[in-house]
Amino acid sequence: MRPAFHHGVWSCYYPKEREWIIVGLGRSTFPRTMFDNERVTDLRPRLPSPLQEVTDDRFARHGVRLLLKRDDLIHPELIGNKWRKLAPNLEQAAGRTLLTFGGAYSNHLRATAAAGRLLGMPTVGVVRGDELAGRPLNPSLARCAADGMRLRFVDRATYRRKTEPDTLAAVLRAAGAEDAYVVPEGGSNAAAVRGCRALGEELRGRADVVALACGTGGTLAGLAAGLAPGHGLRALGIPVLKGGFLGEEIGALQEEAFGGRRGDWSLDERFHFGGYARVTPELEAFAADFERRHGLPVERLYVAKSLYALVVLAEEGAFAPGTRLAAVVTGSPFTA
Ligand SMILES: Cc1ncc(COP(=O)(O)O)c(C=O)c1O
Numbered sequence: 001m002r003p004a005f006h007h008g009v010w011s012c013y014y015p016k017e018r019e020w021i022i023v024g025l026g027r028s029t030f031p032r033t034m035f036d037n038e039r040v041t042d043l044r045p046r047l048p049s050p051l052q053e054v055t056d057d058r059f060a061r062h063g064v065r066l067l068l069k070r071d072d073l074i075h076p077e078l079i080g081n082k083w084r085k086l087a088p089n090l091e092q093a094a095g096r097t098l099l100t101f102g103g104a105y106s107n108h109l110r111a112t113a114a115a116g117r118l119l120g121m122p123t124v125g126v127v128r129g130d131e132l133a134g135r136p137l138n139p140s141l142a143r144c145a146a147d148g149m150r151l152r153f154v155d156r157a158t159y160r161r162k163t164e165p166d167t168l169a170a171v172l173r174a175a176g177a178e179d180a181y182v183v184p185e186g187g188s189n190a191a192a193v194r195g196c197r198a199l200g201e202e203l204r205g206r207a208d209v210v211a212l213a214c215g216t217g218g219t220l221a222g223l224a225a226g227l228a229p230g231h232g233l234r235a236l237g238i239p240v241l242k243g244g245f246l247g248e249e250i251g252a253l254q255e256e257a258f259g260g261r262r263g264d265w266s267l268d269e270r271f272h273f274g275g276y277a278r279v280t281p282e283l284e285a286f287a288a289d290f291e292r293r294h295g296l297p298v299e300r301l302y303v304a305k306s307l308y309a310l311v312v313l314a315e316e317g318a319f320a321p322g323t324r325l326a327a328v329v330t331g332s333p334f335t336a
Contacts, residue, residue, distance in 0.1 A: 043118055045074045045083050048202040051326065054294050062314050063321025067207060068296065071199065072332040077118065080331040081219040082111035084199060085192035086183075090115055092191055093181035099124040099172065101162055101185040104132055105140045105277070107331055108187045113149035123149045124175050128159040139336030150175070188218025193225075193257035199328065200226020200263065203233060207326035209319060211236040211310055213302035214267070215276075217250035219330060224263030225254065235265040238306040242275040271309040277301055283308060299331040306330075 050070045059066040071080040078086055085108075089098070098121060102109035109125045116123035125144055133153040137145055145151060152175045154162075161167040163184070172178050183189060200223040203210050210227070214220050214237040227233045239246045247267055254262050273280050279300045287304035291297060298304050310327055319325055 043075070045078075045087070047074060047198070049074050051203070051206055054296075056293065058311050059314050059325065062317065062319065063323075064314050064319045065322075065324045066310075067324060067326040068294075069199075069203065069207075069210070069326045069328045072297075072299075072329045077114035078111050079107075080329065081196065081199075082107065082187070082331070084195045084222070085187040085218060086111060086115055086195075088191040088195040089181070089183050089187070089189070090119060090121070093121070095121060097122040097124060097177050097180040098183060099126065099175065099177050099180035100183040100187065101126045101128070101159070103128050103277075104138055105334075106185075107334070108185070109144050109149070110140055110147075110334065112183070112187070113144040113147035116149060117147040123147075124177050124180060125149045125151050126159075126162070126171055126175070127151055127153045128156060129153060130155040140334060143336070184216075186216035186218060188216040188221075188253060190253075190257040193218050193222040193253050196220075196222025197226035199223045200233075200235070201228075202226075203326055204228055204231050207233060207324045209234055209236055209323055210326040210328060211238065211306055212328035212330055213237075213306035214239045214246060214250075215241065215302065216253075217246045218253055219328075220265060221250045221253040221257065221262075223328075224265040225258055227263045229263075233264070235263060237265060237267045238271050238309045239267055239269055240272050240276055240302050240305050242272045244269055268309060268313070271305050271312070273305060279304070286311075296329065297332050299329075299333050302330055303332075 050073060052068045052070060054066055054068055056066050074080065074083045098112060098116065100109065100112050102125060104127060112123055113125065115121070127141065130153045141151060154171060158167060158171070162171060168182070172180060196219045204227065210223065210233065212220060212223065217237065220235060220237040224235045227235060251261055254260065273283050283304055286308050287298040287300055290307055298307065307327060310325065313319065
């Protein structure tokens with residue numbers, strides 16, 4: 001694999017994925033020794049991600065085959081959908097400061113900070129809640145800071161208005177990052193959505209239903225577009241936020257990324273467990289049991305809710321006997 005240097009970015013072309021993947025930034029001489037001994041290639045994603053069949057009575061007794069789409073194994077730090085969404089944005093940022101948004105435990109902020117460290121690229125994280133500013137950093141934000149991310153805490157009202165041009169301009173100015181490349185909260189912009197299309201493409205011919213947890217819906221929007229018409233493959237999203245607004249937002253993301261609705265997708269809104277970041281004792285017990293059964297570390301805020309939903313749906317007879325059901329493991333638990 002020969003790296004090439006364009007616009008301050010070293011990239012390698014991966015013909016199978018038909019994609020340029022960033023392996024370094026901002027040097028005019030590539031650190032060849034690092035590359036040769038494979039350290040820089042730590043950035044290389046494991047793509048396509050593995051698809052593992054597991055035996056689980058709760059599905060088998062309905063004739064359903066459960067497959068785990070292990071996006072959590074794509075990269076040790078840009079985990080799951082984070083790689084798929086961030087990689088195209090890192091490329092477009094081309095070495096500029098990358099500024100993005102998130103809550104105090106945001107997986108997206110941690111992944112962005114890690115990318116910044118790995119690629120030698122400045123990052124700024126705008127964090128919801130100015131009351132956090134005077135306190136010690138929680139483990140997730142401490143990891144972001146250790147990875148070199150500059151953290152800016154903003155009040156909740158400003159945070160809610162962050163997509164309004166004037167508010168965004170003020171946030172950028174206050175952060176001293178007027179020329180930053182801005183990635184929205186959750187990382188879901190058109191480039192990210194297009195980056196998630198490959199997830200659908202990887203599943204063509206290998207599954208009948210693909211299910212995943214949704215936050216912003218960007219991953220589902222891209223994945224669904226990758227399911228070619230005529231393959232009989234449909235996507236099922238499990239929103240982890242309460243509100244019933246996501247269908248419209250996914251439609252808008254597809255419009256922005258592809259010019260219109262794409263793929264066969266639907267949502268089941270029943271499994272948010274009270275809202276974002278709510279983990280009930282029942283959900284906790286379910287996730288711990290799933291971990292014991294299958295040796296899979298189960299991320300609680302998203303992945304656990306989607307797996308729980310699939311068990312219920314199988315019990316309700318939502319999947320015809322013979323269905324190959326792929327559950328996307330979109331992340332893994334954060335350990336400080
Ligand atoms: C582990 C995990 N799964 C799923 C999602 C949802 O992704 P999206 O916001 O694209 O719907 C997220 C959020 O980024 C996440 O961290």
